Amino acid sequence: MVFCGRPSKNCANCRTRRIKCDLVEPACSQCLRAKKICPGYRDQLALLFREQSEVVARKVSSQRTHYSQKGNWTSPVPKNPANAAHSATTSSVEEGGINFLLEHYLKVPLFAPGNSLSPSVLRTLLRDRSNSVILDAMTSVGLAGLANVKNDSDLMVIARHKYLSALRMIMASINDSVQVELGETIRAVILLGIFESVTCDTSSRDSWASHFDGAAAILKVRSLHGPLLKEEAMSVLLIWFQIAIGCIQRHKNLPFAMIEYPESCRDILSEVEKPACSLASIVTRFIALWESLGHQSFADSNAIVERALDIENDLKTWAMELPESWAFKTAPYSGEVECFTGCMEHDYPNRFIANIWSWYRAVRMLVNDLLVEHLPSRICTAFEYELSLADSLSTLSQLSTEICSSASYFLQFFDRNTSTFHIHGAFTLLWPLKVVGSSRGSSEVLYLWAVSTLQNIWQDLGIKMALEMANQITEDRRRMIFRG
Secondary structure, eight states: OEEOOOOOOSOHHHHHHTOOOOOOSSSOHHHHHTTOOOOOOOOHHHHTEEOOHHHHHHHHHHHHHHHHHTTOOOOSSOSOTTOHHHHHHHHHHHHHHHHHHHHHTBOGGGGOTTSTTOHHHHHHHHHOOTTOHHHHHHHHHHHHHHHHHHTOHHHHHHHHHHHHHHHHHHHHHHHOTTTOOHHHHHHHHHHHHHHHHHHOOGGGTTHHHHHHHHHHHHHHHHHTTOSOOHHHHHHHHHHHHHHHHHHHHTTOOOOGGGTTHHHHHHTTSOTTTTHHHHHHHHHHHHHHHHHHTTSGGGOOHHHHHHHHHHHHHHHHHHHHTOOGGGOOEEEEOOSSSOOOTTOEEEEOSOHHHHHHHHHHHHHHHHHHHHHHHHGGGSOOOHHHHHHHHHHHHHHHHHHHHHHHHHHHHHTSSSOTTOOSOOBOHHHHHHHHHHHHHHOTTSOHHHHHHHHHHHHHHHHHHOOHHHHHHHHHHHHHHHHHHHHO
């Protein structure tokens, strides 16, 4: 499912005639003036998505053809669903995907008794295919990861079939505005975003972000149903940061509807959680600067430096004013994974706070990389330039070390300090490690360690985006050296 941008709200007659529609209900003025029947206006949420069934189907078809030519293709999808043996085999494969997902990607307490996704209910869903969009989305992610780890193309074909099945159910749900269950739809969209991370390749590096664009559209619809509930606010804020990361990676501005979401969460979250909303406001300003860098009006390096300095000062102040409950503990690294010299081990109060710290560091590194790049053009004395440059490089060195030191916390299978739902920490760690590896201020040791860690995430968890990011870092580093 790919977010298609903001579609035209005009009625069909005005779109055909390519004229402006005033969107008056029940019929637009242009149709009334032309004495035509106004066909009404389109369902905006459904239009924000474009079904990618043909694209994924072509991938499945090409894989089937490739292995058929090799003479070792056996269709993993039963040709006769009524056949009991085939059904049992299919069910066993699905269970394998779900088990991989639970063991490697999702935290088990999500499946507590009474939850709609408890193990007993999952077993029922495997037998009863009704209302199974979440199950198919979960199965697609688990099978994709398992296929990557085992290098099993047959499993990947099944994963893509499950992805298509979930995609079609989501489309049907969105089109049925009466019965759409927004919470379930958002969870399914996020799972499909994870699927894109797991199956990522060079031609679709940003596909995962498109699903979060879709989540943004669904959240906009959710806002029409009244204020957020307390239990929704934290999840919405975490989704907001994922959407923001997608915008940064693609140099896009935030969807307009998302700009006000952090402030709407602020009134609901506790005092301990509110600093995340303040950070979101700063990140919004950075995204606007980041997106504008390609515009001619912001080609002036002095203007870039001034705006970046303002954001850097606000980020520095944000960290200094955090409550004590946000403090993290550091200790010499005691794990078994190969680490870098001087590596410290971080321990955070909970995963929510750990995630926000990680995203803060990554954004602040991007700000300081901008300063390092554009400072030479700034009108200042040689002494001021050297002082500012040293300050930015020192900040980059500190932040990159902290991101790498936090990796041990994120790479634990599950957070021991909270029972709330979360995805494996490796998914949170990918982008900050990419920022570290591509930064001008990271040492050669941290660059190599970031690449190595991303490669290990790929090998151990089957998240292909980690491999793609490791390759991107190598390309960025080579260009950096070439430019001198």
